[in-house]
Amino acid sequence: MNYKEITKKYYSELEKFDSNLKIFENNNELHLTLSDPNQLHGLCEFLKKSFDLRLLTIICCDEQKLKAGFKIRHVFGSDVDDFFLFVISSINSSHSYFPSIYDVFPSSILYEREINDMFGLIAKENPNIKPLILHDFPNDIFPLQKDFKLNDVVKRNSKQFEFTPITGEGVCEIPVGPIHAGIIEPGHFRFSVVGETIINLEIRLGYAHKGIEKLAESMPLDDVIFLSERISGDESVANSIAFCNAIEKIAQLTIPQKAKQIRLLFAELERIYNHFGTLSGILADIGFQYGASRLNILKEQLMQLNEKLSGSRILFGVNQIGGVKTNITDKTLVGIHSVLDDAFQNFEKILDHLKSNSSVMDRLRNTGIIEKQMAKDLGLVGISSRCIGIETDARHTHPYGYYPSVNLKQKTPRETMEHQVELQKRVGDVLSRVMSRVDDLRQSKDIICSIIALENDGLSVSLDEELTPYSSGLGYAESHRGETLHWVMIGEHDSIFRYKIRTASFSNWPIIEHAVLNNIVADFPVINKSFDFSYSGNDL
Amino acid sequence: MKKNNDKVDNFIDMSFRSDTIQDPLKMDNSIASNYRGYITLDPAKDFILNDKIGKILENSCPTHAITYQNNDDSKINFDNGKCILCGNCQIKSPELIKITNKFDLAKKRRDDLIETFSMSAPFGKTCDELGKELKNKIDKIFGRSLTIREIDAGSCNGCEIEINALNNPIYDIERYGITFVASPRHADVLLVTGPASKNMERALKIAYDSTPNPKLVIAVGACACSGGIFGNTYATTGGIDGIVPVNVYIPGCPPRPQALLYGILMAINKI
Numbered sequence: 001m002n003y004k005e006i007t008k009k010y011y012s013e014l015e016k017f018d019s020n021l022k023i024f025e026n027n028n029e030l031h032l033t034l035s036d037p038n039q040l041h042g043l044c045e046f047l048k049k050s051f052d053l054r055l056l057t058i059i060c061c062d063e064q065k066l067k068a069g070f071k072i073r074h075v076f077g078s079d080v081d082d083f084f085l086f087v088i089s090s091i092n093s094s095h096s097y098f099p100s101i102y103d104v105f106p107s108s109i110l111y112e113r114e115i116n117d118m119f120g121l122i123a124k125e126n127p128n129i130k131p132l133i134l135h136d137f138p139n140d141i142f143p144l145q146k147d148f149k150l151n152d153v154v155k156r157n158s159k160q161f162e163f164t165p166i167t168g169e170g171v172c173e174i175p176v177g178p179i180h181a182g183i184i185e186p187g188h189f190r191f192s193v194v195g196e197t198i199i200n201l202e203i204r205l206g207y208a209h210k211g212i213e214k215l216a217e218s219m220p221l222d223d224v225i226f227l228s229e230r231i232s233g234d235e236s237v238a239n240s241i242a243f244c245n246a247i248e249k250i251a252q253l254t255i256p257q258k259a260k261q262i263r264l265l266f267a268e269l270e271r272i273y274n275h276f277g278t279l280s281g282i283l284a285d286i287g288f289q290y291g292a293s294r295l296n297i298l299k300e301q302l303m304q305l306n307e308k309l310s311g312s313r314i315l316f317g318v319n320q321i322g323g324v325k326t327n328i329t330d331k332t333l334v335g336i337h338s339v340l341d342d343a344f345q346n347f348e349k350i351l352d353h354l355k356s357n358s359s360v361m362d363r364l365r366n367t368g369i370i371e372k373q374m375a376k377d378l379g380l381v382g383i384s385s386r387c388i389g390i391e392t393d394a395r396h397t398h399p400y401g402y403y404p405s406v407n408l409k410q411k412t413p414r415e416t417m418e419h420q421v422e423l424q425k426r427v428g429d430v431l432s433r434v435m436s437r438v439d440d441l442r443q444s445k446d447i448i449c450s451i452i453a454l455e456n457d458g459l460s461v462s463l464d465e466e467l468t469p470y471s472s473g474l475g476y477a478e479s480h481r482g483e484t485l486h487w488v489m490i491g492e493h494d495s496i497f498r499y500k501i502r503t504a505s506f507s508n509w510p511i512i513e514h515a516v517l518n519n520i521v522a523d524f525p526v527i528n529k530s531f532d533f534s535y536s537g538n539d540l
Numbered sequence: 541m542k543k544n545n546d547k548v549d550n551f552i553d554m555s556f557r558s559d560t561i562q563d564p565l566k567m568d569n570s571i572a573s574n575y576r577g578y579i580t581l582d583p584a585k586d587f588i589l590n591d592k593i594g595k596i597l598e599n600s601c602p603t604h605a606i607t608y609q610n611n612d613d614s615k616i617n618f619d620n621g622k623c624i625l626c627g628n629c630q631i632k633s634p635e636l637i638k639i640t641n642k643f644d645l646a647k648k649r650r651d652d653l654i655e656t657f658s659m660s661a662p663f664g665k666t667c668d669e670l671g672k673e674l675k676n677k678i679d680k681i682f683g684r685s686l687t688i689r690e691i692d693a694g695s696c697n698g699c700e701i702e703i704n705a706l707n708n709p710i711y712d713i714e715r716y717g718i719t720f721v722a723s724p725r726h727a728d729v730l731l732v733t734g735p736a737s738k739n740m741e742r743a744l745k746i747a748y749d750s751t752p753n754p755k756l757v758i759a760v761g762a763c764a765c766s767g768g769i770f771g772n773t774y775a776t777t778g779g780i781d782g783i784v785p786v787n788v789y790i791p792g793c794p795p796r797p798q799a800l801l802y803g804i805l806m807a808i809n810k811i
């Protein structure tokens with residue numbers, strides 16, 4: 001279906017809800033303005049019933065300066081159509097409540113907590129409005145409101161965070177973090193256990209909060225790209241592509257084909273080195289050091305390849321608004337292919353070894369199972385959803401950059417069949433996540449190898465005119481963790497008025513609280529690693 | 541690796557890659573020549589610093605690592621501790637700024653990370669003022685093996701990737717008798733990354749206090765050295781030396797494994 005047909009379909013349905021809705025089109029976004037925020041709940045129920053939509057994010061923006069109060073944008077997306085639905089409601093500042101939609105889309109709870117932290121607006125019926133990102137913050141200061149200045153000194157209070165108490169005979173609490181035993185990012189996990197078995201887990205994050213969204217508002221447009229790369233170091237390419245996409249969409253800029261190809265190459269290389277790293281981490285967590293080391297060597301090789309190509313081992317600085325900074329020639333392309341061939345030969349050998357090792361398989365199988373309904377309710381993306389058979393992939397549903405032009409070799413009927421059988425085995429346990437990563441890896445390699453020649457229409461185009469103030473756009477990309485969304489609203493003189501980031505990690509984190517239930521504490525590390533979420537990308 | 545080298549660009553030839561290596565610090569030739577390791581001031585012969593170029597340079601840096609002073613003697617200060625190696629400044633003034641692929645930049649004093657170019661005084665590096673006395677003293681205390689506790693004080697996880705790489709079979713830091721341990725109570729050294737987010741401030745202090753004396757703190761990455769791109773805001777503290785005393789600074793964004801190794805060895809005076 002092309003975009004026109006898609007919108008027509010939605011238009012005609014939405015008419016049934018209310019024929020007076022104000023609808024406005026912006027590229028592949030449908031903006032729907034509600035005259036009364038109280039309509040929101042009904043509309044969400046309607047959306048859920050009529051279309052199989054997913055809540056992608058809730059964006060709040062302080063537009064009091066524009067005499068529009070606070071605007072709240074609920075963004076929905078579908079897993080089949082390339083389009084986004086924005087439901088916009090305005091809350092005038094005097095009453096600071098907005099309707100919660102947690103009973104229709106349970107994943108809204110997190111976004112509503114975030115808005116409460118950053119803007120001081122309260123989702124009225126939300127049963128859980130504990131602070132999410134800010135720790136010990138006074139409850140009358142809200143960092144993303146416009147009259148709060150980036151460098152304002154905030155006196156933190158020393159109120160203790162309240163974890164939900166779990167009581168009962170034989171129940172013990174194990175607090176872990178924020179500093180962990182391994183070399184990982186900070187976060188606090190509060191386990192309640194009976195014997196060895198975990199009966200409850202509450203995760204408290206926010207330790208890595210660096211004020212990225214606020215900081216962006218004070219930076220020149222060209223510098224924000226460095227910031228977007230540092231949302232999460234290992235997702236630098238995906239996040240900077242998403243940011244560039246947003247700006248390019250706003251500016252209606254078409255970037256050269258070659259730049260698209262190079263972006264795709266780097267994005268897939270990023271996916272490959274990270275998946276190797278994660279698989280290695282999973283093996284390390286079950287004590288299979290041999291496999292872990294072998295995979296670590298592959299990761300290192302890929303990082304050295306990154307370095308040779310871009311000057312940075314984790315691919316910082318490859319993108320810029322309007323294209324890329326780093327060139328790849330046809331000659332280097334041959335080199336990339338041969339490095340990958342070599343790495344994947346090794347990889348398949350390691351994989352055979354793992355599959356025939358029963359002690360490895362035993363630890364992975366049936367550990368950390370998640371349920372499909374839960375995955376749906378929480379709006380999981382990326383590997384976390386694919387491991388249970390929900391196909392979310394921004395590269396397919398919202399083809400961007402060079403992805404629509406990628407031609408993969410057609411699978412033979414036999415291969416398709418075999419793959420189907422494989423998929424049946426995905427039950428949402430650690431093993432399924434391992435296998436989904438393996439799939440992803442092979443696919444990335446195929447994508448890279450399908451590019452055999454580069455176009456030669458230049459590396460980038462520049463933004464000539466100043467961007468229209470207060471225009472906005474949603475950029476997206478598929479990182480190795482899943483879909484990452486960047487919504488940008490431009491301010492005056494090419495500044496950033498609001499930069500809302502929703503990484504895959506943010507929407508996925510809550511699933512861990514469910515995945516660990518009824519597992520033993522000793523399996524927590526491997527369950528956590530099999531999801532491999534970013535703390536920094538969550539806390540921003 | 542298959543030996544179809546005539547087809548493969550030399551650029552990608554990674555012949556050393558399959559095995560572990562003898563000494564990561566001596567594998568200079570394996571570092572790509574375009575790798576952005578650190579930036580130094582290397583003026584061309586006829587380079588003249590004027591107001592225009594000074595201002596341009598100052599404005600080109602997203603993290604304000606470059607400052608320009610123009611009282612009677614114009615001066616460019618370049619702070620490696622703040623630099624995130626984006627390369628903007630080199631594009632603006634290739635006559636003065638040079639990106640090298642070196643990694644040996646760790647310094648014991650924050651000030652030593654700042655390079656200065658001035659028109660009046662001939663250009664030269666600040667001399668190394670490392671106290672010999674201290675060196676011997678610490679050498680004695682730490683002996684040969686060392687345990688490290690890594691603390692992420694809000695980094696973007698770029699630095700963690702590189703620290704993790706120290707444990708892979710290629711860099712294999714344990715060959716130096718250095719191991720990562722699970723608790724600050726077992727550690728001699730705290731390896732701290734991130735701009736020290738406000739939310740991690742307390743945890744960092746507690747970890748520092750629980751590390752037994754004598755102890756060292758190493759700041760890893762532009763963020764830990766100065767706040768980096770995240771600076772000093774309501775959510776960050778602008779570098780960890782505002783919270784705990786720092787013994788060695790390893791700048792870079794992120795510093796490569798060799799740079800980390802160099803810094804760690806410097807902390808225990810093995811370099």
Ligand code: SF4
Nearest residue numbers: 695696698761762763
């Ligand atoms: S120094 Fe650079 S790589 Fe390290 S945490 Fe900071 S931004 Fe990330």
